[in-house]
Amino acid sequence: xxxxxxxxxxxxxxxxxxxxxxxxxxxxFSSHAMNWVRQAPGKGLEWVSTLSASGAGTYYAxxxxxxxxxxxxxxxNTLYLQMSSLTVEDTAVYYCAKDRALVVPATPDYWGQGxxxxxxx
Amino acid sequence: QSALxxxxxxxxxxxxxxTISCTGTSRDVGGYIYVSWLQQHPGKAxxxxxxEVTRRPSxxxxxxxxxxxxxxxxxxxxxxQAEDEADYYCSSHAGTSMVFGGxxxxxxx
Numbered sequence: 001x002x003x004x005x006x007x008x009x010x011x012x013x014x015x016x017x018x019x020x021x022x023x024x025x026x027x028x029f030s031s032h033a034m035n036w037v038r039q040a041p042g043k044g045l046e047w048v049s050t051l052s053a054s055g056a057g058t059y060y061a062x063x064x065x066x067x068x069x070x071x072x073x074x075x076x077n078t079l080y081l082q083m084s085s086l087t088v089e090d091t092a093v094y095y096c097a098k099d100r101a102l103v104v105p106a107t108p109d110y111w112g113q114g115x116x117x118x119x120x121x
Numbered sequence: 122q123s124a125l126x127x128x129x130x131x132x133x134x135x136x137x138x139x140t141i142s143c144t145g146t147s148r149d150v151g152g153y154i155y156v157s158w159l160q161q162h163p164g165k166a167x168x169x170x171x172x173e174v175t176r177r178p179s180x181x182x183x184x185x186x187x188x189x190x191x192x193x194x195x196x197x198x199x200x201x202q203a204e205d206e207a208d209y210y211c212s213s214h215a216g217t218s219m220v221f222g223g224x225x226x227x228x229x230x
Binding site for chain 1: 124157159166167169172173210212216217218219220222224
């Protein structure tokens with residue numbers, strides 16, 4: 001069974017940084033693009049970023065470009081999201097989602113349970 | 122990266138059918154086959170119901186079906202069951218991004 005497990009969420013002050021991790025299992029990690037999607041409390045889903053299978057292609061939402069960096073370690077089956085210059089608008093549950101595609105954000109088919117990031121002073 | 126447009130809420134009685142629409146543009150829904158539908162129960166992670174407009178992952182009942190016409194995609198749920206009460210989101214590939222709909226709350230009366 002495909003599994004994705006996020007970690008690294010928590011409480012951070014505005015302007016601070018945080019790194020999220022997502023460890024996956026039961027699928028060939030290096031053959032799939034991977035996504036980060038967030039959901040603010042009581043709100044809908046918002047795409048954040050996608051990384052191609054090889055790691056060469058990165059894609060970001062306008063709201064996070066220049067502040068967030070997505071990366072992966074295919075040897076550790078792990079996806080990362082480095083977040084900096086955080087604002088209260090970044091408060092959300094952050095989901096890691098496997099994509100059916102190899103390169104671009106297309107179809108998020110398996111999702112982790114999410115990790116909560118709270119930005120507050 | 123504008124959100125796709127979905128109705129805020131829909132409702133139906135057990136056994137009935139409901140359809141949820143998802144309207145985008147030619148740069149997302151209308152331009153690609155990579156339109157998906159996800160179901161999310163409260164406090165849970167989203168679950169993929171439909172991908173590539175009409176395809177169902179294994180394990181998803183055939184009560185769930187998808188379609189698309191122009192810039193609007195639709196999810197139809199037939200034979201409504203109590204456990205179908207949830208939030209439903211559409212998503213679409215949009216070139217170098219992905220975009221989601223605002224979500225539709227389905228109430229089973």
